[in-house]
Amino acid sequence: MQDFKDKAAFVTGGASGIGLATARALARRGARLILADIDATAAAEAAAGLRGEGADAMGLPLNVADEADWARAGEAAAAFGEVRLVFSNAGVGGGSGAFETYDPEVWRWTYAVNAHAHLYACRTFLGAMKASGEPCHLALTSSLVAIVPPPISVAYISSKFATLGIAMALRNELADTNVGISVLCPGMSATNIVATTARLRPVDAEQGQAAQTARNMTGVLAAGMSPDKIGEFVARAIQAGDFFIFTHPEWKEMAQAQFAEIVGAFGASADPDYAGDDIAGLVAANGARRMNVAVGR
Numbered sequence: 001m002q003d004f005k006d007k008a009a010f011v012t013g014g015a016s017g018i019g020l021a022t023a024r025a026l027a028r029r030g031a032r033l034i035l036a037d038i039d040a041t042a043a044a045e046a047a048a049g050l051r052g053e054g055a056d057a058m059g060l061p062l063n064v065a066d067e068a069d070w071a072r073a074g075e076a077a078a079a080f081g082e083v084r085l086v087f088s089n090a091g092v093g094g095g096s097g098a099f100e101t102y103d104p105e106v107w108r109w110t111y112a113v114n115a116h117a118h119l120y121a122c123r124t125f126l127g128a129m130k131a132s133g134e135p136c137h138l139a140l141t142s143s144l145v146a147i148v149p150p151p152i153s154v155a156y157i158s159s160k161f162a163t164l165g166i167a168m169a170l171r172n173e174l175a176d177t178n179v180g181i182s183v184l185c186p187g188m189s190a191t192n193i194v195a196t197t198a199r200l201r202p203v204d205a206e207q208g209q210a211a212q213t214a215r216n217m218t219g220v221l222a223a224g225m226s227p228d229k230i231g232e233f234v235a236r237a238i239q240a241g242d243f244f245i246f247t248h249p250e251w252k253e254m255a256q257a258q259f260a261e262i263v264g265a266f267g268a269s270a271d272p273d274y275a276g277d278d279i280a281g282l283v284a285a286n287g288a289r290r291m292n293v294a295v296g297r
């Protein structure tokens, strides 16, 4: 998707951080913005800010984890304009005590916001985007922690793996359609995510090790990349048709080491006598037009 002029763009988590910065970058290119966020006041204020900069924008209350809320948001968005670009970006972080101490409610909430919401976004908009036949785009926010997991929150990291997985699988499905897809994988960025997460958490505040990690993250993130830079990279990548959006070059070496380990593991445990899976047959059986990597057999 190259031309954003007068196109309606729906951004979740649009009231703050990477969502708002990307909205601003899209607005600079002429898009009309729907800033959907669980924080209705912040969304309204952010939209007013964009209008002050000359853009057409509206704030919209939406809890991305609530399927029923999406129906209402979809209707409100349709009244604003036919949505051609969806940035499914809202996310929450959280500290990292030992995995066995996770509160199941926090676990479910993290997955609901960071992963399940992408399905709701697609159920709300993707069908109409396909039916329009016009250039459209879907972007999901994952993280570089889904490429190289550092020793922080298992819930957060694995939910970002889910997002990466959704994007990679959906990429096959959207191949050769009018809907492009990207997955944003940033490193650290100076946003409000630690404070937002603490505010929205469904149970009592984190304690002990988890609280300590969250405090440490605040410092690490404060030194991270400006969200404005990331927003500009996202807009450029969508225009260029890039699938992976890796904003932080210092992670490349770690990614190489990680993938070298994975590829290297096709050794002792890989059966040299096996004839091989018929992946080409699998693709054909599912009517998929293509895969994004060459099929081995």
Ligand SMILES: NC(=O)c1ccc[n+]([C@@H]2O[C@H](COP(=O)([O-])OP(=O)(O)OC[C@H]3O[C@@H](n4cnc5c(N)ncnc54)[C@H](O)[C@@H]3O)[C@@H](O)[C@H]2O)c1
Binding pocket: 012, 013, 014, 015, 016, 017, 018, 019, 036, 037, 038, 039, 042, 062, 063, 064, 065, 089, 090, 091, 092, 093, 113, 141, 142, 143, 144, 185, 186, 187, 188, 189, 190, 191, 192, 193, 194, 196, 197, 200, 221, 224, 227
């Ligand atoms: N900040 C980083 O270092 C970093 C790095 C990699 C990925 N990310 C990802 O970037 C995305 C944006 O986060 P950010 O860093 O800009 O944080 P942020 O807290 O500044 O912005 C996130 C926004 O999402 C909203 N939100 C949270 N839960 C919601 C819900 N249930 N429904 C609707 N809106 C909700 C918040 O109110 C907030 O406005 C997240 O998916 C995050 O995981 C952030």
